[in-house]
Amino acid sequence: MQRPSRRRTPSDLPGLDIAEQKSWQNFLHAALRFHTTMDRWLTEAHQLSVIDLRVLDILDKSDDGAARMGDLADALGANPHHMTKRIRRLEERGLVQREQNSDDRRGVVARISDDGRRVAGHASHNYAQGVKTHLIGPLSRRQLATLEENCRRINSGLKQADSTLYVSRAVQSGPAANSPL
DSSP, rough: OOOOOOOOOTTTTOOOOOHHHHHHHHHHHHHHHHHHHHHHHHHHSSSOOOOHHHHHHHHHHHHEEEEEEHHHHHHHHHHHHHHHHHHEEEEEEEETTEEEEETTOOOEEEOOOOOHHHHHHHHHHHHHHHHHIIITSSSSSSHHHHHHHHHHHHHHHHHHHHHHHHHHHHHHGGGGGGOOO
C-alpha cells in the first residue's frame, strides 16, 4: 500500500529551518532529560521534586520566610490550583505551613518551617552536585558563559511574552473581568 503524499517543510516543523529545528530539538531533549534526572535525584535522596525544592528555596530566601500562594504560582509558572496541592503535600510533611495573609485577610501565604529550611539546605547541596555533574561538567567556561547569555535572552523574551499576553487578556476581558467582585 502506498502512503499518501504529504508535503513536508525542510525541518518537519513549519516555519523552522533545519538548523532551527535541530537547535530546538537538542535544547528540548536536554532540558527534559536534565529535569527528569534531577527530579529522580532529589526524589530518591529527599522525596522532593525540583519544583518542591524551588518552592522551599523561594520561601527560604524571602525576607520573612513566606510568600503569597499566587506569587509562588507566578514565580514558577504554575497553575494556582496545582500550587495549592503542592503546598498541601509539603505541609503534610511539616516543611511549610499555610497561614492567613496579614496584609490581605482574604489571601493565604505559605511559610517555610525549620524542618523545611533543614531539608531544603541538604537538598540544595545534592541539587548543586547534580547540576555540576549533569549540566555544567561537560561544558567549558566559554560554553557555560554562552549558555548563561542565551538562557538570559530566552527568559527575557518569555517575560515580555507573558506580560504582553496578560495585558492582551485584560484588554479583551475589560475592567469588569479583573474586578474582585
